[in-house]
Amino acid sequence: MREIAIVGGGPAGALCGERLAAAGFRVSIFDEHLAWEKPCGGGLTHKALVAYPFLRDGPYPKKVVRECELIASSGQRAVLTLDRPIVIYSRKVLNGLLLERAAAAGCNVVRARVTQVDTSGKEVRLIASGQEVVADFAVLAAGARNPLLPGTTRLDPQDLELTVGYFVPVTEDAIKIKFLSRFSGYLWSFPRSDHLSTGICGRLAPGGTRAMKEHLHSFLAAEGIPWQGAEFYSHVLPSPRVDTLRRRRVVGPNWGLVGDAAAWVDPLTGEGLHYALRSGHLLADALAEGQPESYPARVRREFAADFEFAVHAARRLFTGNFLGGAVTTRVIQFVRRSPAFCALMRDIFSGAQDYRTLKRRLWSQLGLTAGEIFHSFFRPAPVRARSTGI
Numbered sequence: 232m233r234e235i236a237i238v239g240g241g242p243a244g245a246l247c248g249e250r251l252a253a254a255g256f257r258v259s260i261f262d263e264h265l266a267w268e269k270p271c272g273g274g275l276t277h278k279a280l281v282a283y284p285f286l287r288d289g290p291y292p293k294k295v296v297r298e299c300e301l302i303a304s305s306g307q308r309a310v311l312t313l314d315r316p317i318v319i320y321s322r323k324v325l326n327g328l329l330l331e332r333a334a335a336a337g338c339n340v341v342r343a344r345v346t347q348v349d350t351s352g353k354e355v356r357l358i359a360s361g362q363e364v365v366a367d368f369a370v371l372a373a374g375a376r377n378p379l380l381p382g383t384t385r386l387d388p389q390d391l392e393l394t395v396g397y398f399v400p401v402t403e404d405a406i407k408i409k410f411l412s413r414f415s416g417y418l419w420s421f422p423r424s425d426h427l428s429t430g431i432c433g434r435l436a437p438g439g440t441r442a443m444k445e446h447l448h449s450f451l452a453a454e455g456i457p458w459q460g461a462e463f464y465s466h467v468l469p470s471p472r473v474d475t476l477r478r479r480r481v482v483g484p485n486w487g488l489v490g491d492a493a494a495w496v497d498p499l500t501g502e503g504l505h506y507a508l509r510s511g512h513l514l515a516d517a518l519a520e521g522q523p524e525s526y527p528a529r530v531r532r533e534f535a536a537d538f539e540f541a542v543h544a545a546r547r548l549f550t551g552n553f554l555g556g557a558v559t560t561r562v563i564q565f566v567r568r569s570p571a572f573c574a575l576m577r578d579i580f581s582g583a584q585d586y587r588t589l590k591r592r593l594w595s596q597l598g599l600t601a602g603e604i605f606h607s608f609f610r611p612a613p614v615r616a617r618s619t620g621i
Contacts (some may be wrong), residue, residue: 232518233257233368236357237338238345238379239372240265242504243490246283247327247370252337254519256264259366261359263344266327270394270466271503272421273322274406276582277315279505282512287318291328294319295545299580301563302409309566309572310405315430315581317406321423345373350381350486368485368523372507375469375491383480383537386494389434390414392501395443396430397451397461403427407449410559415549417501418450429456432468432501440465461572468503469494473539482526483504488605489515495530499541499548505582506534537586544586569600 235251240262252258274296280287286385295318299311308485334340343360348369355369371379375386407420418452431447431455434438451458464478471479481488489495497506510530517526527535551558565572578584584592 232521234366235259235368236261236355236364236366237370237372238262238338239370239374239377239490239492240330240333240355241242241269241372241374241490241507242329242491242496243369243507244270244372245326245333246508247328247372247489247515248338249333249336250512251380251516251518252333254515256518257339258333258337259339259341259363259364260330260333261341261345261357261444263342264341265342266323268394268398269326270428270430272419272430272463272501273320273325273423273504274421274502275318275320276502277317279508279584280318283508285332286320286325289328290419291324292321293324294422294424296406296422298405300405300407301409301566301576301611303560303561303563304410304412304557307560307563309563309573309579311566311577313577313581314331315578317581317608319406319421319423319428321426324424327477345379348379348381348486350483353485353487362478368487368518370487370489370511370533371492371518372511373492375494376467377492380488380492381486383488384410386469386471386475390431390469390471390475390494392434393443394430394432394464394466395440396428396470397445397447397458397465399427399429399451399456399458399461400425400463401427403456409614410549410557411446412557413550414446415545417549418447420454420456423444428454428545429458430464436465448464468494468501470498471496471538471542473542476535476538476542478500481530482514482523485524487518487523487526489514493530495535495538496575497541498538499586500579501547502582509533540589541585544589559562565600565604569603570600571603572594574599582586 235258237260248258347358349356357364403422409418418431421428481493489510495506496503513529
C-alpha cells in the first residue's frame, strides 16, 4: 500500500496527507475548492494547540481569545476568563496553511472535483474532474453531506445540524455564546483577525432556516452587531447520535473516513477542528503501521467514547430544567456565583476538561459549589464572573 488518494483538502485531509507523505507514502489530495472560507467558528482549543503547536506559534493571521461571554435566554450574562486561550482562524487561512504543510511534506495537491469512488476491487478508482485516478487506499474527508461513502451509510437527518450565519466585517475581542429556551443549539459570535463569524446551529427541522435566521437577527441586533449587507452562509454539520457513533463503519480494507465525513464533531459544544485534525492523524498512523483496521479503536480510545457522554449531556443542557429553570440559565447563574463552578466551565470551553472525568469532578466539588452559591446570596453577584481556579 503506497498510493494514497485523499478526497477533501480541509484540516482532516491535509494533516492526514502531511503525515502519510512524511512516512513515505505517495499522496494526492483532491479538492475542488482547496483553501476557502468555510462556514465555521474556526476555534482551536487548548488540546489542539498542545497537539499542534505550529497553530499557536506560526505567523499566519489569527485571533487569540481569552474571554467567553455566556448569555442565557433570560438575558443574564457571565464572562469566563480563559487561562488557556482559544485561537481562532479564518478557515481560508487555516486550510491554506495546512495544505502548504502537506505540499511541503511531498503531497500532490490537486484542484479537482471527485465525482466517483469505487472501492469494490483491490485498487481504488476515482474520477477526478473527468480523469481516472488509481490508488491503493482512499481517505474520504469531504464533509458531512459527502455522497462518496463506499461501504457505509450516509448520515441521517437526525445526525445533522443546520448552521446559518454571517461573516461580519467588524472586530471584537471576546467570544459570545447565547442559549435559547428549549432549543437544541446555540447562537455565537467568534472574533477572527479581521471579521466576526456569527451564527446559529441547531437540529435540522422543517422550516428551520427561516426560524433560525429570525433568532440570529434578534441576537445580532441585541449585541449591536451590524449584519445588514454582511456575507451570509449556510452549512450542514454532523451531530451524531450514540447509535451512529457505535455502529457506523468508518474504515474498510481500502478506504477510511475522517473529520466531518466520519461525524467526528463534539455533540455538546460543536467543536470539530480538533477532532478533524486528530482523526486524520490517527488514520495516518494506522496506515503507516499497516493496521488500517485499528483506526476505529484508536479514535474511540482517544475521543469517540467521550462523545457518547456528550450526546446525553447536550440533551439535558439545551432542553432540560433544573431547580425550576432552564439548565442553561442555571449554568450561567452558577458561573456568576461559584468560583469552583466557573473554573470547571472555563476548562470545558478551553478544551482542558474531558467528558470522561467531568461527572466525577462535578460530584467531587458539589459541596464546594453549593456552599459558594449559598454564601454568594449574602454579597452582590459580580458583573463579570472571572474564574479563580480550585
